[in-house]
C-alpha cells in the first residue's frame with residue numbers, strides 16, 4: 055500500500071501514524087485554524103482530562119480550515135457541553151459491566167460474543183459509549199485469552215466472535231494472528247468479525263501481513279468499519295477496501311446518528327453511496343447511546359425516524375442501514391421501527 059504523506063510532507067506507515075497522534079487540543083485547533091478564547095479552552099482541557107483527545111493527523115488534515123462546525127472536527131474536539139449534567143445518561147448505558155464474565159469478554163447475545171482485544175483507539179470519538187468503560191481492569195493478559203478461548207470452545211451456541219475494543223486493529227499483527235489461530239480450531243465458530251475505525255482513519259493499517267492473515271483464515275472474516283460522514287473517506291480508504299475485498303473479506307459499515315454532524319438525509323445518502331462505491335455495505339445506523347458527556351449529540355427518536363424514511367426514498371433498499379438502538383438487557387439490538 056502507498057504510505058500516507060501528510061501535509062507536512064512526512065511519509066508514515068501505520069505504526070508511526072498511530073504513535074504520532076494529535077493529543078493536544080491546542081495543536082488540533084491550530085491545524086484547523088480555529089481561534090479559541092481562554093475560557094472555552096479551559097473547558098476543553100477539563101473534558102480532555104475525562105477522556106483524552108486522540109486524533110490521527112490524516113483525519114485532522116481533512117477538517118475544513120476555519121470551520122468550527124466542521125463535521126469531522128465536531129466528532130473529536132472536546133467541548134464544554136461534555137461537562138453539563140445529563141439526567142438519564144449513565145457511565146455504562148449498555149450494562150456491559152454486568153455482561154462481562156471474564157475480563158475482556160462481553161457476552162450479551164446468544165450466538166455471538168464480543169472480545170475487547172484492545173483498550174486503545176486510534177481516534178477518540180467524543181460520543182463514544184465506551185468512554186467510561188474500565189479498560190484498565192479489562193486488559194487482556196495471556197491467562198485471560200486462554201480463559202476466553204476456553205469459554206468460546208465450551209459454548210456451542212456461539213458461531214461468531216466479534217473483536218472489538220477499543221479498536222481491535224490497534225494491536226500488532228502478531229497478536230491478531232495468535233488469537234485467530236486459537237479460534238481456528240473451534241469448529242462451531244464460523245465467522246470472525248472486527249469492529250474497527252482504523253481502516254477509515256489510518257487505512258495503511260490494512261497491510262500485507264494482515265491481508266495474509268485474513269486470507270489464510272478458515273473462518274469467514276467480516277470487517278465492520280465505522281464512518282459517520284463522507285468527508286472521512288478518501289482514495290486511501292478505497293484502496294484498503296479493495297485489498298480486503300480481494301482477500302474475500304466481507305465489508306460492512308456502522309454509523310452513529312449525530313446532531314450537527316450527519317443528521318440530514320443528504321449527508322447520509324451520500325455516505326451510503328460513497329461506501330458502496332468502495333465495496334462496503336451499510337449495516338447499522340445507531341441512535342446515540344446515552345453516555346455521560348454526550349448529550350449534545352443526541353437526535354430525538356422521532357426525528358431519526360423521519361430522517362430514516364427520507365433515506366428510503368433516496369436510496370435502493372440495500373443501501374439503507376437498519377436504524378437501531380441498544381437497550382441494556384435485550385437479547386439483540388433493537389430495531390427502532
Ligand SMILES: *Cc1c(COP(=O)(O)O)cnc(C)c1O
Nearest residue numbers: 160161162163166167168216387
Ligand atoms: C452490538 C453487539 C454485538 C453484535 O450485534 P449484531 O447485531 O450481531 O451486530 C454483539 N455483542 C455485543 C455485546 C454488542 O454490543
Ligand code: SF4
Nearest residue numbers: 175178179182220251
Ligand atoms: S473508534 Fe469506536 S470505540 Fe474508539 S472511541 Fe471511536 S467510537 Fe469509541
